[in-house]
Amino acid sequence: MTVTRSSNDDATDRRLRLLIGLVVVSAGGAAAVLTAVTSDLWPMPELFILLALALAMVVTNRVRVDVRIGGNKHGMSWSEVPVLVGLVLVPPPWVVLCVVAGVSIGFATARTTAHKAVFGVAKDSLAATTAGAVVLALGLRPDLNAPAFDLVTLAAAFLAMSIVDDLVFFPVVGFASRTSVRAMFLHNLGLRMLGRAIRLAVVLAIVWAIALGRNPSILLLVPPVVFCVHLWHTHRIRTQQERDAWRELAQATDELNVVDLEAVLASAVTRAARLFSADETEIELATGRVVRGSADGVTTGGAVRDGTTVDADLKDHDGSHRIGTLRLRIRGSVALTEFEQYKLQTFASALSTAIRNATAYARLEQIAEENAHAATHDPLTGLANRRALLDRVEQVLAARAGEGITALLLIDLNHFKEVNDTLGHATGDTVLRHVARRLAGAAREHEMVARLGGDEFAVLLTRLSAPAMASHRADALLAALDPIIEVDGMRLTVEASGGIALAPGTGGQDELLRRADIAMYQAKRTGVRTSVYVHAHDTADLGRLVFGGEVSRAVADSDFAVDFQPIVDLNTGEAVAAEAVTRWPDAGELVDQRRLLRTIERSGQLPAFAAAVLEQSLAAARAWGDAGFDLPVALNVAPRSLLDPDYPAVVLDRLAAHGLPPDRLTLELTETLAISQLDTVGRVLRELREAGVRLVLDDFGTGPGSLTLLSRLPVHELKVDPEFVRTVDSAAEVTAVVRSTVDLARSLHLTVVAEGVESEPQRQALWELGCAAGQGRLFARPMPGGKLLAALRRGHDGRPGAFAPTLHDAGAVIRLPQGRRRRGPLPHLPA
Known part of the structure; x- marks a missing residue:
C-alpha cells in the first residue's frame, strides 16, 4: 500500500510544534519566575528527599491510565501525588526540578516520541509550578522537620494543578488528533473526576501521615501506595470502559439494522471511526465499491492518511464467501488490544450480516418490481398488457369529467399468420417488436399502447378535443407502421386494420373493448384502414358476438x-x-x-x-x-x-x-x-x-x-x-x-x-x-x-370398458397393454 501525506498534514504538524513550543516556553517562564521569587527563602533540601521525590515522579509518570483519542494514546498520570506531597516538605523550585527530572526519565524509559515527551515534561512542570505558587500564596511553608497538614491549601493547589493540566492537555491533544476539545473533555468525565478525587484522598492521607509522624521517609511509601491504588482504579476504569464499549457497540449494530445499503455503509464508517478512535474508516466491497468516512460522516475522495491500517474481513454467515473488507486508518503507530480486536471482529460480523440483509432486501425489491412490471406488461414487446390496459381504461372512465373525449383504438395486423407460417415464429416475434416500438414512438405522452395478445394491439386515446380527432390519431398511429421492416436481410411490409370506439355512456371497459373489436372487424371486412364503431354495424358479426x-x-x-x-x-x-x-x-x-x-x-x-x-x-x-x-x-x-x-x-x-x-x-x-x-x-x-x-x-x-x-x-x-x-x-x-x-x-x-x-x-x-x-x-x-x-x-361384445371390437386375435400380434382401467401410461407400440 502506498501512503501519501497531504500538504494539510504538514501544516497541521507545524502548527502543533508551535503550540507545544508555546507550552514549553510558558512552563519555563513560570518556573523561572517561581525560582527567582523564592530562591533566597529556603536552603537546598537533603539529597535523599530530592531523590525520593524524583523516584516518585518516575513511578507516577509510568503508572498511567491510557486513553485513546484519535489515533494516539494519552495517559492520565498520578503526578499530582508526589508534587503536592513534595510541596509540604521542600521549596517549590526543587519540586519543579524533581518533576522535570522524574517525568523526563519516565518518558525516556517509555520510549515515546520526542514531541510527546517534551509536551509531557512542559505540561507537568507548568502544573507543578502553578501548585507551588498557590501553596506559597496561601501561606503554607514547607518544612522537613515539622510538615503541616493544611487541607484547604492542599485542595486548592490540587484544583489549580487539575485546571492547568486540562487547559494545556485538551487543546493540544485535540488539535493533534483533530478531535473536538469539548468532546474530549466530556469523554469519561465521570471517571476522571472520580480518579482525581481518589488522588486527592491519597495526597491528603500521605501528607497527614507525614505530618503526624514527622517522618519525611514516609515519602518512600508514595510509589507502592500509588501503584496499589492505581491497580484498583485502573480495574474500575477498564471495567467501565468495557461496559461503555459494549453499549456503544450494541448501539452501533442496532443502527446497522436497516434495509437500505447506503444507510448501512454510511452508518458503519462513522460508527466504526467512533468505536475505534480511527481517523478514517473504509469499507471496500467485493464488487469494487469503496466507501470512506470519519466520525463526522461519509467523505469523498481525498488522500489516504498516514499511519496504522487495521483490516477486518467481511464474510457471509459460514465464512466461505468474502463480502468485502472493513479498514481502519489511525494516525501514528497503534496496536489494538485483545479486547479491541474482539470488538472489531464483532462489529465486522454485524456489518457483514447487515450488508447481506440490505443486499437481499434490495434484490427482493428488484424482484418485486420486476414481478409487478411483468404482471402489467407484455414480455415480448414490453408494452402494457391487457390487464394494465383495462385498469387504465377503468381509471380514465371513472375520472374523465373535464378531461376531454376518450376513445380506444384496436389494431390487428393483416395476414400476420402468413409471416409465422412462412418465416417462423422467431421472425414473427421480431415483427411484433418492431410494431410495438413504432406504435409507442407515435403515441403521445398521455396515451397508452398495449398488446392484447397475438398480433392484436390497442391504444387508449385520451384528452381528445372532438370525436373526429380519434380518427385523426388512429390514422397517424397506423401510418407509423408503413415503413418497411428489415428482418434478417428480408424487407417486410406490415398492414393493419384498426377499430375505433368512443367511450360509451354505460358498460365501462368491457363495452368499450367490445365496440372497438366490432369496429376493427368491420375495417377488415370492408378493406379500409380504420373504422369507427357505429351502432348500425353492431350486427355485422352477430353470431360471434352472441356467442361471446x-x-x-x-x-x-x-x-x-x-x-x-x-x-x-x-x-x-x-x-x-x-x-x-x-x-x-x-x-x-x-x-x-x-x-x-x-x-x-x-x-x-x-x-x-x-x-x-x-x-x-x-x-x-x-x-x-x-x-x-x-x-x-x-x-x-x-x-x-x-x-x-x-x-x-x-x-x-x-x-x-x-x-x-x-x-x-x-x-x-x-x-x-x-x-x-x-x-x-x-x-x-x-x-x-x-x-x-x-x-x-x-x-x-x-x-x-x-x-x-x-x-x-x-x-x-x-x-x-x-x-x-x-x-x-x-x-x-x-x-x-x-x-x-x-x-x-x-x-x-x-x-x-x-x-x-x-x-x-x-x-x-x-x-x-x-x-x-x-x-x-x-x-x-x-x-x-x-x-x-x-x-x-x-362395453362392447361383453367387454366392459371397450368401445370397438379388437383388430386382431389375441395370438395374431404382440398384444399392447390394456386400457386405463389399471394404472399405467397410454399404450406404446413395441419396438
Missing part, C-alpha cells in the same frame, strides 16, 4: 356442460382416457374448443372458466374410478393459464381435493404458443410434469413451430390433427406424414394419439402405421360423464 355474450353469461352463472369423449386403444378398442369438451346447453351442440378459449380469454373470465372445467372433469374421473374404471381425463388448457406461475399449485390442490393422483390428469397444449412464451410456459409445464401430470401436444404437425415446441416442451404424447386422419387411408403423402410423426415420437419415447377417427379403414391404417390410440365418432361422440360411465359398464 353467451360465454360471459354462462361462465358467470356456471351455466355450461362438460362432455367427455373416450380415447381408445386402436388395437383392443378399450378406453384408455377421456377428453373433456365443453358444450353450451342452449346451443345444443359442441363448440370449437379453441374458439371457445379465445372468446373466454377476450371476455376476461378465463380463470373462472378453467377452474369450473377442471372441477367438473376431476369429479367425473373420480366417479369413474369409484366404479372401477380408472381413466385419466384430458382437457385443453389455454396458453394464458400456463403463463400463471401459480397454475400448477391450483391444479395439484384440486387433484388432492378429489383424491386423485396427478397422473389421472392430462393437459392438452395447442401449437398457438408464441416462441416468446416458451420460457415461462416451459417452467410451469416442468413443474406439472415433475408432479406427475401428463402433457399432450395437440394438433401436432399443423404449424411450422411443431418441432420447436416439441424440443422445448416436456410432453408425454402427441396428437395427430384430424386433417391428417381424414385421408390417412387414401393419401400417400398423408400416410408418410403420419409415419414420420410416429417414428419421431417413438424415438422420443412419446405416445401418438389420433383425433377424428371416423371409420374402420382409418383405424386399421393408423394402427399399422404405429399409432397407439385414437378418438373419434367411430368409437363414441362426446357425452356427459354419467353416460360415459354407463357406456363403460356396458
